[in-house]
Amino acid sequence: MKTVPEFVAYAKKNAGKLNYGSAGPASSSRLAFELFKDAAGIQVDAVHYKGGGPAITTLSPAQCSDADPGGRAIGQNVKSGKLVGLATSGRERSPHFPDLPTIADFYPGFETTSWVGPSPPPARRAPSSKNSMAPS
Numbered sequence: 001m002k003t004v005p006e007f008v009a010y011a012k013k014n015a016g017k018l019n020y021g022s023a024g025p026a027s028s029s030r031l032a033f034e035l036f037k038d039a040a041g042i043q044v045d046a047v048h049y050k051g052g053g054p055a056i057t058t059l060s061p062a063q064c065s066d067a068d069p070g071g072r073a074i075g076q077n078v079k080s081g082k083l084v085g086l087a088t089s090g091r092e093r094s095p096h097f098p099d100l101p102t103i104a105d106f107y108p109g110f111e112t113t114s115w116v117g118p119s120p121p122p123a124r125r126a127p128s129s130k131n132s133m134a135p136s
Contacts, residue, residue: 004040004087004106011042019045023052028114032089039107089113 001007011018022030025048037044075096078085087103088094089112103110 001086002084004101004103007086008040008042008106011040011044015043016045018043019047021054022046022048024048024050027052028112032112032114035112036089036103036107036110039103039110 001010020033022033024030025046029052030046030048033044033046077083078097085097085100087101087105088097089103089110091102091104091111091113093100093102
């Protein structure tokens with residue numbers, strides 16, 4: 001399979017037989033894949049791992065037929081040819097993968113993105129009487 005329509009057709013033909021590696025039950029990539037499943041009308045079960053790396057290392061037909069651990073974890077494997085990228089989930093094509101379509105190319109309006117907001121442990125935070133999220 002090299003395209004989203006091929007994957008969706010295969011998943012529909014093999015309903016209930018496929019699974020995908022998830023970076024965790026509450027990960028943004030898992031939630032994005034669940035939205036994709038809903039948009040495409042397919043049934044693929046999640047296999048939860050402790051992060052994107054472990055999901056990638058077990059990606060084989062015997063264990064997981066698909067993975068959606070997020071960009072960094074999968075990017076090098078797509079660029080090296082070890083894995084095939086089908087699409088990205090953002091509104092526009094990724095500058096890192098300009099040849100990959102977006103899922104919205106096949107399911108208009110589909111878009112998912114994620115962000116990370118690092119925060120030091122409570123013991124390292126400077127005491128403040130102001131709300132740190134309030135505009136200054």
